[in-house]
Amino acid sequence: MSTRNRIVLEAELLAPLVLKGNRQSQRSDCLDCIPGTTLRGALAGAYLRFGGTPAEAAFRRLFLDAQQARWATLRTGLHVPPLTAASCKRSPGFSGQDEHGVVDLLVAVLRAPEGEGREECPRPGCGQPLKPFGKAYDRTSTGPKSTSAPKATAMHVGIDRDTGAARHSIFFSEEAIADFSSEEAIAGDAGDAGAPSRQPTPTRIVLRGVVELGDAARADFDALLGDLGGIVRIGRSRSRGRGKVCLKLRETLAAPSAADYEATARDLAAAARRSGERVLTLGFPNGAILVDEVLRFANDPAVSIPWLPALDRWDSPPDRIRPLYARTRLQLVRGWNVAHQLPRQDDMGILSGSVFAYTVPAAQWPGIAAELVALAEHGVGLRREEGFGTVSICDRFHLDAAIPAAPGSHPGGAR
Numbered sequence: 001m002s003t004r005n006r007i008v009l010e011a012e013l014l015a016p017l018v019l020k021g022n023r024q025s026q027r028s029d030c031l032d033c034i035p036g037t038t039l040r041g042a043l044a045g046a047y048l049r050f051g052g053t054p055a056e057a058a059f060r061r062l063f064l065d066a067q068q069a070r071w072a073t074l075r076t077g078l079h080v081p082p083l084t085a086a087s088c089k090r091s092p093g094f095s096g097q098d099e100h101g102v103v104d105l106l107v108a109v110l111r112a113p114e115g116e117g118r119e120e121c122p123r124p125g126c127g128q129p130l131k132p133f134g135k136a137y138d139r140t141s142t143g144p145k146s147t148s149a150p151k152a153t154a155m156h157v158g159i160d161r162d163t164g165a166a167r168h169s170i171f172f173s174e175e176a177i178a179d180f181s182s183e184e185a186i187a188g189d190a191g192d193a194g195a196p197s198r199q200p201t202p203t204r205i206v207l208r209g210v211v212e213l214g215d216a217a218r219a220d221f222d223a224l225l226g227d228l229g230g231i232v233r234i235g236r237s238r239s240r241g242r243g244k245v246c247l248k249l250r251e252t253l254a255a256p257s258a259a260d261y262e263a264t265a266r267d268l269a270a271a272a273r274r275s276g277e278r279v280l281t282l283g284f285p286n287g288a289i290l291v292d293e294v295l296r297f298a299n300d301p302a303v304s305i306p307w308l309p310a311l312d313r314w315d316s317p318p319d320r321i322r323p324l325y326a327r328t329r330l331q332l333v334r335g336w337n338v339a340h341q342l343p344r345q346d347d348m349g350i351l352s353g354s355v356f357a358y359t360v361p362a363a364q365w366p367g368i369a370a371e372l373v374a375l376a377e378h379g380v381g382l383r384r385e386e387g388f389g390t391v392s393i394c395d396r397f398h399l400d401a402a403i404p405a406a407p408g409s410h411p412g413g414a415r
């Protein structure tokens with residue numbers, strides 16, 4: 001197996017992007033990300049349209065072998081907050097002029113499990129309750145920042161093919177990631193094929209994610225992007241000029257090391273006041289599809305990670321790894337099979353951002369250090385080539401955004 005590179009893949013929208021969250025045709029709401037499934041499907045389709053065949057080694061490396069290529073969900077930010085992230089009900093968002101900041105509740109919950117859900121907005125004097133915060137974010141020199149994908153809805157009148165006139169009672173709306181402030185740019189984009197970036201959308205909209213490619217798959221992908229001029233069509237309404245994106249590989253990220261994991265695990269244990277322990281967290285930024293040995297869907301990573309205790313083993317002896325906390329939910333994973341023009345089989349997966357916390361006796365940590373590196377390298381569960389099952393180990397966000405422990409001295413003082 002070749003070395004895998006973690007590379008930032010950028011998709012710049014050259015036309016409005018229409019991605020439906022469900023198959024019901026009367027619903028027009030659009031996702032604000034490109035799921036890994038959709039990305040991989042669009043790339044595989046482009047590969048085949050360019051004359052490739054599924055039997056080729058390059059096709060298998062790029063689209064069928066999770067050890068060679070793992071695609072990812074592309075979002076407006078590179079990082080997904082864990083489900084323990086929360087922000088002010090009234091003014092949500094990372095600290096800014098109008099935003100009251102984002103906090104992570106994990107450390108507070110581990111410190112005082114009975115206090116869960118009673119936290120208030122961190123902005124002094126606000127006192128509003130907190131609500132879950134799930135917007136993707138970037139780490140910048142001035143702290144974390146999140147941006148929203150601009151959405152716009154276009155209304156369409158159905159045209160009767162026989163008469164060329166408006167068809168009776170066919171009128172529908174379609175939401176897209178787009179900036180519709182300049183209609184000419186969109187109309188100008190409707191023709192297409194060869195000319196990339198000739199007429200970009202007025203606001204530069206870029207979605208990004210971290211894909212993992214082995215050296216050979218990286219060379220295959222570079223060759224494919226070269227053939228395509230970087231241009232791929234993604235999502236619905238492609239025949240009406242929607243979904244044209246320009247893909248570029250950006251910087252390669254360093255893989256986190258076992259030492260990084262342990263440093264965070266030690267700091268988490270200290271913050272949660274658990275001496276002699278390490279707190280291990282496993283996060284699933286793209287969700288995961290986990291099945292047990294008889295292929296039942298599960299929401300417990302232990303079904304795929306042999307050395308991890310099951311979530312119901314709260315009462316394991318103190319010299320063992322024990323589960324402390326989990327925040328997760330099973331959801332239906334739907335998809336559309338472009339090759340077959342049929343809906344994919346539905347799977348049940350755990351929600352993106354799901355997080356699981358365990359306590360590990362300090363003396364046992366060296367025994368799992370290598371397992372953690374392997375876990376980050378391979379991921380867990382099914383459909384890993386689509387980005388499911390990518391594991392974020394000991395996410396520093398839990399510490400960086402933790403509510404400081406200050407018993408009895410609530411900064412707002414309004415209670």
Ligand SMILES: [Zn+2]
Nearest residue numbers: 088100121126
């Ligand atoms: Zn507030």
